[in-house]
Amino acid sequence: MKYNKKKDSVMRIFTSYLESKTYRKTPERFAILDEIYSINGHFDIESLYEIMKEKKHVISIATVYNTIELLLECNLIKKHQFGENASRYEKSFEGNNHDHLICTACGKVIEFWNPLVEKIQKAAADSTQFEVNHHVLYFYGLCPECKSKKTDET
Numbered sequence: 500m501k502y503n504k505k506k507d508s509v510m511r512i513f514t515s516y517l518e519s520k521t522y523r524k525t526p527e528r529f530a531i532l533d534e535i536y537s538i539n540g541h542f543d544i545e546s547l548y549e550i551m552k553e554k555k556h557v558i559s560i561a562t563v564y565n566t567i568e569l570l571l572e573c574n575l576i577k578k579h580q581f582g583e584n585a586s587r588y589e590k591s592f593e594g595n596n597h598d599h600l601i602c603t604a605c606g607k608v609i610e611f612w613n614p615l616v617e618k619i620q621k622a623a624a625d626s627t628q629f630e631v632n633h634h635v636l637y638f639y640g641l642c643p644e645c646k647s648k649k650t651d652e653t
Contacts, residue, residue: 506536509575509592516573527558531566535576541587541608581608582639598636604645 513532517524534550535542548563567588570576577591581601587608598616600609616636624631641649 503536505592506533509536509590512573512592513570513575516569522569527556527562528566528569530556530558531563532570532575535570535588536590536592538590540610541579541581541589543585543587545585579635579637581606581637596633598638600638600640600642602642602645603639604641604649607642607644609642 509532510529513529514524516522517528531547531551534547534554538547538550544560544563544567548558548560551558551563567576571578575590575592576588579587579589579599581587581599582603583606596617597610597612600611601607602609616634620631620634623629
């Protein structure tokens with residue numbers, strides 16, 4: 500793995516987590532984590548497994564599923580359901596809080612950040628004295644390309 504300060508921190512967090520739970524620190528688990536932190540954007544388990552196989556990693560799909568669960572437990576990745584059957588994931592270490600626009604026609608996911616959403620979160624927390632750790636916000640509709648196609652068809 501190419502040295503990268505963020506990846507180094509992620510590896511240390513994962514190592515500490517595995518040690519605290521007395522789980523084995525296998526090269527396969529770390530290869531999966533490394534690959535995830537090389538991906539830009541969202542991924543599903545099957546595509547991650549295919550990437551690992553293409554890179555000649557000897558790994559089972561069960562190991563990928565089990566490692567994903569461990570990474571979710573130690574908050575190094577987030578799980579999303581974008582209205583699909585398969586879950587999608589994204590890395591979450593030092594990730595900026597963001598929300599998602601999901602196209603109901605093609606499945607495209609667009610990430611966005613808006614300060615108004617952050618203000619609403621803060622106002623809700625302040626008015627209820629609730630400590631917000633994170634939020635998830637999905638908007639469903641048509642991306643510009645699908646909206647254009649729909650307009651062209653009518």
